[in-house]
Amino acid sequence: DTAVSQTPKYLVTQMGNDKSIKCEQNLGHDTMYWYKQDSKKFLKIMFSYNNKELIINETVPNRFSPKSPDKAHLNLHINSLELGDSAVYFCASSQDLTGGLFNEQFFGPGTRLTVL
Amino acid sequence: SQKIEQNSEALNIQEGKTATLTCNYTNYSPAYLQWYRQDPGRGPVFLLLIRENEKEKRKERLKVTFDTTLKQSLFHITASQPADSATYLCAQQGDSSYKLIFGSGTRLLVRP
Numbered sequence: 355d356t357a358v359s360q361t362p363k364y365l366v367t368q369m370g371n372d373k374s375i376k377c378e379q380n381l382g383h384d385t386m387y388w389y390k391q392d393s394k395k396f397l398k399i400m401f402s403y404n405n406k407e408l409i410i411n412e413t414v415p416n417r418f419s420p421k422s423p424d425k426a427h428l429n430l431h432i433n434s435l436e437l438g439d440s441a442v443y444f445c446a447s448s449q450d451l452t453g454g455l456f457n458e459q460f461f462g463p464g465t466r467l468t469v470l
Numbered sequence: 471s472q473k474i475e476q477n478s479e480a481l482n483i484q485e486g487k488t489a490t491l492t493c494n495y496t497n498y499s500p501a502y503l504q505w506y507r508q509d510p511g512r513g514p515v516f517l518l519l520i521r522e523n524e525k526e527k528r529k530e531r532l533k534v535t536f537d538t539t540l541k542q543s544l545f546h547i548t549a550s551q552p553a554d555s556a557t558y559l560c561a562q563q564g565d566s567s568y569k570l571i572f573g574s575g576t577r578l579l580v581r582p
Contacts, residue, residue, distance in 0.1 A: 358513070394574060395557070395574045395575050396572065396574050397514070397559065397572040398572070399564070399569055399570065399571075402569070410569060444513050444514075446513070458504065458516030458519060459514075459516065459570065460516070461513030461514045461515070462513050463511075463512055463513050464511070464512070464513050
């Protein structure tokens with residue numbers, strides 16, 4: 355069983371469209387994250403949720419809206435897509451909010467978003 | 471703001487040698503550092519965590535050191551194998567204990 359899964363794996367769309375990426379974890383973790391990895395390979399935190407509550411919002415444009423229907427799911431909806439949104443988006447989870455100090459983060463396989 | 475730097479040039483070594491990757495951080499000393507491995511087209515996979523009060527951590531062929539004076543962590547892979555070829559990411563504690571700041575990674579190539 356895949357621990358952290360994301361769909362879709364690839365997403366190609368036109369500028370101005372709205373798209374969603376779904377993430378699910380079956381590890382029983384409390385905390386989930388969205389990261390963006392750009393062409394230079396920097397992995398940057400975007401959002402973090404703990405038990406469905408938003409904990410981290412890293413100055414991401416409000417075109418990006420995460421939604422956590424339950425603690426096993428964290429979806430990312432992006433409105434009015436722009437060329438600069440092209441990147442690989444990773445979902446991750448950790449056991450709890452201490453993830454980093456006491457436990458690691460588990461990453462999904464990534465979603466490669468290409469905006470044309 | 472926190473910044474974490476890794477050598478952007480690929481490290482190319484012969485199989486059997488020890489690979490050493492460097493991670494330097496600026497500003498305050500983080501409470502911990504983590505190392506991840508990332509293969510092409512995949513998400514990062516956790517390898518090791520080292521806390522500020524630990525000088526060294528080992529796991530099989532992997533060894534990580536943490537020098538708070540030099541503000542540096544070294545990641546070693548002994549008896550390297552072609553299967554070790556990947557990008558290795560260093561991550562430090564961010565401005566909150568549960569936020570990770572990642573470096574851009576160093577690509578390791580192990581020649582047979």
